[in-house]
Amino acid sequence: MKTRITELFGIQHPIIQGGMHYVGFAELAAAVSNAGGLGIITGLTQRTPELLAEEIRRCREMTDKPFGVNLTFLPTVSSPDYPGYIKAILDGGIKAVETAGNNPQKWLPALHEAGVKVIHKCTSVRHALKAESIGCDAVSVDGFECGGHPGEDDVPNFILLPRAAEELKIPFVASGGMADGRSLVAAMALGAEGMNMGTRFIATKEAPVHENVKRAIVEASELDTRLVMRSLRNTERVLKNDAVDRLIQKEKDLGANLKFEDIIEEVAGVYPKIMREGAMDAGAWSCGMVAGLIHDVPTVKELIDRIMAEAEAIIGQRLARSIVA
Numbered sequence: 001m002k003t004r005i006t007e008l009f010g011i012q013h014p015i016i017q018g019g020m021h022y023v024g025f026a027e028l029a030a031a032v033s034n035a036g037g038l039g040i041i042t043g044l045t046q047r048t049p050e051l052l053a054e055e056i057r058r059c060r061e062m063t064d065k066p067f068g069v070n071l072t073f074l075p076t077v078s079s080p081d082y083p084g085y086i087k088a089i090l091d092g093g094i095k096a097v098e099t100a101g102n103n104p105q106k107w108l109p110a111l112h113e114a115g116v117k118v119i120h121k122c123t124s125v126r127h128a129l130k131a132e133s134i135g136c137d138a139v140s141v142d143g144f145e146c147g148g149h150p151g152e153d154d155v156p157n158f159i160l161l162p163r164a165a166e167e168l169k170i171p172f173v174a175s176g177g178m179a180d181g182r183s184l185v186a187a188m189a190l191g192a193e194g195m196n197m198g199t200r201f202i203a204t205k206e207a208p209v210h211e212n213v214k215r216a217i218v219e220a221s222e223l224d225t226r227l228v229m230r231s232l233r234n235t236e237r238v239l240k241n242d243a244v245d246r247l248i249q250k251e252k253d254l255g256a257n258l259k260f261e262d263i264i265e266e267v268a269g270v271y272p273k274i275m276r277e278g279a280m281d282a283g284a285w286s287c288g289m290v291a292g293l294i295h296d297v298p299t300v301k302e303l304i305d306r307i308m309a310e311a312e313a314i315i316g317q318r319l320a321r322s323i324v325a
């Protein structure tokens with residue numbers, strides 16, 4: 001398939017692997033890029049810019065295809081060394097950056113000057129339009145279904161994607177709830193030029209996470225995610241577990257008085273315990289409703305080949321046949 005997204009990033013298939021904390025290491029990014037998609041290393045999972053530079057080097061050894069780096073701009077007061085991370089990206093010869101969170105405007109001139117294409121992840125049409133107006137090359141439109149931070153508007157992709165298509169000039173990919181060839185065709189029918197997947201890529205052979213995490217995703221249904229931290233306006237979709245039950249109880253008990261410190265045990269520093277050690281009840285971790293559509297743990301190449309074959313069959317056969325001459 002050829003779309004403005006495949007052209008922009010120089011990739012074979014319009015499939016992107018979104019940045020994922022403690023999942024988006026070189027192994028996964030390289031596997032996705034080798035399979036013809038755009039793999040993405042999660043910048044902030046590397047604790048320092050030097051470690052990110054090393055991760056980029058490792059990825060380069062595993063693939064000669066384009067891959068990107070995710071840089072999430074957190075709303076925290078003590079911010080990470082963003083200038084250092086940008087330097088590591090530029091020195092590492094990266095040509096695709098997925099930004100998320102706060103407005104990336106400040107960093108665009110340096111990135112663009114080095115020929116880097118920037119795709120900003122947004123959860124609303126107004127943020128997507130803002131990204132377009134400041135010069136982002138593309139956007140990733142993250143619907144209410146998504147794992148991670150769906151924003152506060154709660155608009156699902158069946159509405160959000162066509163609304164984005166009505167307003168945007170730059171290309172966009174659909175993100176949130178994407179799993180297979182049906183998702184890709186639907187996303188493209190609604191105006192997207194590709195799709196971004198998070199949760200689906202965790203349940204692959206190459207994802208460098210504990211087997212318990214993959215099993216939890218395969219076993220989960222579409223009913224097993226919960227929204228947490230809404231009252232802090234930092235809503236996150238996570239997989240239900242003991243820690244999440246506790247967190248939700250605290251939210252009920254404390255109501256509008258809830259502060260981040262009250263739930264720190266359930267949300268801070270939990271990713272290494274879950275993703276590396278497989279301690280599945282150690283805290284709240286992002287997971288999409290799409291878990292209900294994930295039934296196996298294929299290799300990344302098997303997954304991407306299957307998606308493309310299914311998408312092409314739907315367009316060329318099932319949909320084509322339904323047109324009455």
Ligand SMILES: Cc1cc2nc3c(=O)[nH]c(=O)nc-3n(C[C@H](O)[C@H](O)[C@H](O)COP(=O)(O)O)c2cc1C
Nearest residue numbers: 018019020021100146147148176177198199286288
């Ligand atoms: C475990 C996990 C960690 C994530 N971490 C990040 C992150 O650090 N930065 C970011 O921009 N998005 C993050 N995301 C969001 C994904 O990049 C992607 O937008 C989202 O998973 C899409 O929804 P899906 O899970 O339904 O495919 C994370 C998602 C998951 C499931």
